[in-house]
Amino acid sequence: MIELDNLTKVFDTPKGAVVAADHISMKVPNGEICILLGPSGCGKTTTLKMINRIVKPTSGKVFINGEDTTGMNTQDLRRNIGYVIQQIGLFPNMTIEENITLVPQLLGWDKARYRERARELMAMISMEPNAFLKRFPSELSGGQQQRIGVARALAADPPVMLMDEPFGAIDPINRAVIQDEFLKMQQELKKTIMFVSHDIDEAIKMGDRVAIFREGKLVQHSSPDDLLAAPKNAFVESFLGEDRALKRLNLVKVQEVVSDKIATVKPGDTLETALARIEDYGYQNAILMVNDQRQPVGLITRTKARTTKGYCRDHFENVPATVTLKDNLRKVASLMFSQDATWLPCVDDQGRVCGQITQRAMTHHLGSRFRAREAAPRNPDSAIKE
Numbered sequence: 249m250i251e252l253d254n255l256t257k258v259f260d261t262p263k264g265a266v267v268a269a270d271h272i273s274m275k276v277p278n279g280e281i282c283i284l285l286g287p288s289g290c291g292k293t294t295t296l297k298m299i300n301r302i303v304k305p306t307s308g309k310v311f312i313n314g315e316d317t318t319g320m321n322t323q324d325l326r327r328n329i330g331y332v333i334q335q336i337g338l339f340p341n342m343t344i345e346e347n348i349t350l351v352p353q354l355l356g357w358d359k360a361r362y363r364e365r366a367r368e369l370m371a372m373i374s375m376e377p378n379a380f381l382k383r384f385p386s387e388l389s390g391g392q393q394q395r396i397g398v399a400r401a402l403a404a405d406p407p408v409m410l411m412d413e414p415f416g417a418i419d420p421i422n423r424a425v426i427q428d429e430f431l432k433m434q435q436e437l438k439k440t441i442m443f444v445s446h447d448i449d450e451a452i453k454m455g456d457r458v459a460i461f462r463e464g465k466l467v468q469h470s471s472p473d474d475l476l477a478a479p480k481n482a483f484v485e486s487f488l489g490e491d492r493a494l495k496r497l498n499l500v501k502v503q504e505v506v507s508d509k510i511a512t513v514k515p516g517d518t519l520e521t522a523l524a525r526i527e528d529y530g531y532q533n534a535i536l537m538v539n540d541q542r543q544p545v546g547l548i549t550r551t552k553a554r555t556t557k558g559y560c561r562d563h564f565e566n567v568p569a570t571v572t573l574k575d576n577l578r579k580v581a582s583l584m585f586s587q588d589a590t591w592l593p594c595v596d597d598q599g600r601v602c603g604q605i606t607q608r609a610m611t612h613h614l615g616s617r618f619r620a621r622e623a624a625p626r627n628p629d630s631a632i633k634e
């Protein structure tokens with residue numbers, strides 16, 4: 249656990265005192281990622297640097313796993329904390345391999361072990377070891393250097409990681425890949441991480457909790473879902489953006505919204521049967537046709553069933569799309585919009601139909617948190633004074 253207790257930094261500058269961090273108190277439980285988010289200059293980097301004492305706190309304390317770090321030897325402290333700095337900061341006169349294995353070497357790992365570790369980490373950051381390990385940082389792109397910065401911080405497997413905009417210089421496609429890889433790794437390694445980001449979508453995706461900073465102060469510290477559903481004040485609300493309800497789509501999985509009630513027909517059923525089931529069912533304009541394994545194989549429209557005689561197997565259309573229980577609602581909404589669909593069938597791991605998801609169920613689910621908030625009296629103190 250990382251615990252900050254009234255951590256404060258005041259820089260003395262020729263123009264007077266700058267309060268970069270103002271009585272920051274927060275906890276990051278073991279195995280969680282906490283994202284520090286806020287506008288430029290709000291004190292995110294300063295807060296991070298006080299944890300590994302690159303910046304000396306003016307007052308306040310940092311505890312790691314319950315131990316006050318104030319009296320600890322700075323070198324010991326830093327060796328146990330992986331650090332990805334905002335400006336990447338690879339050593340230019342060392343190869344990529346030397347950069348990555350610096351801390352393991354300082355810790356006395358044998359050569360075979362640290363070289364193997366470097367290859368393992370390169371795989372994690374999707375870079376070919378043979379192509380890159382012997383190069384120098386200047387021979388890499390900015391985004392590639394940034395990935396090496398992440399690998400270097402992970403090298404000695406520290407339990408605590410501080411990451412300052414670690415993926416900021418990487419293009420959106422590679423960034424998403426690396427974020428996913430990082431989250432997969434985190435599920436196994438369960439490191440305790442403070443992670444600075446500018447990017448709200450990244451914060452929501454990567455964070456177990458998100459801490460919003462403004463002018464050196466911690467304004468709100470919540471789970472991404474609570475943050476989006478209940479921003480504490482007007483500043484947080486405007487920082488999250490007007491589409492914050494849509495951002496919540498990323499956080500909700502189909503399994504939370506799926507209905508297991510779904511009418512189906514078999515290829516051997518008549519269109520009359522199909523029409524009767526559509527009518528029974530009420531509001532949908534089509535019914536799903538499944539095979540003997542309950543896998544979706546077609547769609548019978550209400551119009552076809554009403555105007556034609558015969559068997560379903562001779563009159564079906566293609567299923568526009570299916571979704572799985574693990575998909576998030578953002579993907580579902582995107583499919584619905586592109587297919588002009590108000591519902592989609594949901595399939596399990598074997599591709600068998602296990603329910604359906606409707607636009608109505610999605611809007612209801614998303615709206616319920618917001619409505620709960622509207623119903624609660626709003627704390628007048630929470631409106632920020634500009």
Ligand SMILES: Nc1ncnc2c1ncn2[C@@H]1O[C@H](COP(=O)(O)OP(=O)(O)OP(=O)(O)O)[C@@H](O)[C@H]1O
Nearest residue numbers: 259261266267268287288289290291292293294295
């Ligand atoms: N060494 C320093 N001396 C004086 N002022 C400093 C120093 N370092 C940071 N500051 C000031 O402290 C404030 C917070 O800076 P910090 O680097 O923590 O911001 P940040 O939130 O990380 O911003 P960014 O998103 O741009 O990286 C800023 O006003 C900055 O100018």
Ligand SMILES: [Mg+2]
Nearest residue numbers: 292293294334
């Ligand atoms: Mg910064």
